[in-house]
């Protein structure tokens with residue numbers, strides 16, 4: 240069995256590639272980072288280290304890697320031969336891989352009319368559907384009809400903290416022991432392959448992806464923005480402060496109300512999910528920089544994303560979101576000169592002011608909500624974070 244995975248980053252190597260290899264796939268990565276590609280091809284392997292107290296290491300082998308720019312033809316050939324295609328390149332990069340995948344699928348349909356699933360595993364709701372839409376933009380109606388006959392785009396939810404560390408053995412993928420990869424079986428087109436080891440197959444992904452994205456990813460981003468405002472370097476040092484942990488729990492307790500309402504989870508289930516989440520974030524074997532977790536604030540502040548959608552939903556339900564509003568204000572104060580989105584956001588605020596920035600980047604038009612975030616923004620500028628969150 241051949242699997243082709245786009246994105247040999249933290250999640251690609253530490254999570255998706257790791258499980259595909261365990262399932263027995265011959266795995267080939269596609270990336271644009273020549274250093275990672277070379278490192279994988281030099282040894283046809285890479286290392287994964289568990290973020291547990293023993294730092295357990297495993298070698299994933301055999302694997303190969305291709306460069307999607309320099310080795311376009313080989314990638315297209317690999318698409319025609321693959322039994323499964325997966326991706327984790329970042330939601331913003333799906334449009335960039337859509338072209339080569341489209342070309343590969345057309346070539347595949349000429350000679351290989353077997354069914355194929357294509358799964359985009361990103362921190363987003365319905366990432367595979369997004370990839371499908373990007374491919375659709377490039378295809379004629381007839382081509383897309385043909386693609387849809389043979390290619391499925393099942394959506395998924397992925398949950399595992401994955402980092403990397405340079406070592407004498409090259410780039411080691413660091414992953415927490417916990418993981419959850421949920422795939423919507425009802426959207427799959429090829430049900431003949433063996434199940435991927437460790438994957439949970441469901442017919443309704445909505446509860447899983449919503450719980451994961453709007454609780455875990457929301458709270459992780461919230462900790463990063465609040466931690467940054469407090470001058471903390473890591474998620475772990477931020478949550479080591481009892482007031483900070485209490486605050487993040489208050490934010491989670493606001494958001495959980497609509498998750499329970501919309502997705503039929505019991506209050507007890509969500510409470511233990513929250514406890515587990517905080518415990519995972521505090522894992523003392525990880526040192527996770529707030530700049531990494533808070534990365535790409537423009538994406539994270541957009542209309543359907545982890546911070547803004549919960550705020551809109553709580554507002555519509557007439558439920559309090561005072562703590563979440565502070566988090567959103569803090570996200571507008573996030574700075575990192577190496578993060579293009581943070582730089583762009585800050586420049587915009589300087590030029591046009593916070594109110595216009597809220598309107599532009601969050602898409603929120605409701606005056607009451609804009610005023611609320613604006614008020615918290617100025618409070619955070621004038622007072623210490625600890626006095627704002629107390």
Ligand SMILES: NC(=O)C1=CN([C@@H]2O[C@H](COP(=O)(O)OP(=O)(O)OC[C@H]3O[C@@H](n4cnc5c(N)ncnc54)[C@H](O)[C@@H]3O)[C@@H](O)[C@H]2O)C=CC1
Pocket residue numbers: 245246247248249250251269270271272275307327328329330332335336360361362397398399400401402
């Ligand atoms: N790191 C984590 O703990 C988690 C990450 N995620 C999600 O997984 C996805 C990947 O995240 P990470 O692995 O952390 O990011 P990463 O930055 O470590 O890896 C992304 C990889 O995609 C490659 N890439 C970018 N554009 C490409 C293109 N056009 N063609 C081929 N390769 C391309 C990059 O070179 C990089 O190697 C993101 O959507 C993220 O939100 C989800 C859960 C946990």
Ligand SMILES: O=P(O)(O)OC[C@H]1O[C@](O)(CO)[C@@H](O)[C@@H]1O
Pocket residue numbers: 329362398399400401455456457459460531532533534
């Ligand atoms: O690209 P994003 O959305 O920041 O995703 C990566 C983040 O998702 C998480 O899995 C959970 O929040 C983090 O480990 C990681 O910082």
